[in-house]
Amino acid sequence: MSTIISLIIIHCLAHTGYRRAGLVLCNGENEYPAADITDAQLQTLKADPRLKVSTKEQQLPAREIDAGKALQNQTPLDDVVLGLTFAQAVAKLDPHNKDHFTSSGKPQCDALGELMQKPVSAAERDAMWQDYQTQATAEADAPEQTAEQAAEQGAESEQELAQEQEDAQ
Structure with a gap:
């Protein structure tokens, strides 16, 4: 079925x-x-x-439907979307839940693995967490864009996306 x-x-x-x-x-x-x-x-x-x-x-x-139902029946992570990226998984975790974050503030490997649908070792988690933190700091330090700059960047990105799609064909 x-x-x-x-x-x-x-x-x-x-x-x-x-x-x-x-x-x-x-x-x-x-x-x-x-x-x-x-x-x-x-x-x-x-x-x-x-x-x-x-x-x-x-x-x-x-089998994927059954796996999704099994995940939904678990209490701490009951609104799981299968196969999340690291950033998406971190966003789903509750920073006040000790099952989601360590006492040092890093995401728990088991909670990440559940959301990302793959095992996550402490070393992998640490490397991804460092990258995540570095990017968050850089974004916080970046100056705010005006609406005009954002629209300009969006138009450039649209052109890049169109070129990528054209190249893929």
Whole structure:
């Protein structure tokens, strides 16, 4: 038995960690079940020049549906989206939950592994966490963009995306 689900595909032209409509996005393609995105969020995402939003239907085999149900039945991470990136996984974790973060403030490997759908060693977590922290610091130190600069950058990014798609064909 399989099920068809609708997905919202958000191609983010901005940096990993870019936030819009209550979502933390990674640079590149981000997939979310359509049922998890409200109409207001969708309008906000579509209005952002740094984002390209599309939809697709995906057929899930029964084993993936069963895995999703099993994850949903677990209390601390009950709104899991399968196969998240590191930044998306960190955004889903509760910093006040000791099952999600260590006493030194790093994400727990088990919680990350659950969300990312792959084992995460302490060394891997530490390397990704360092990169994540470095990028967050750089973004916090960066000057704010004006709306005109953001629109300009969005237009340039659109051209780059169009060129990438043309090259791929």
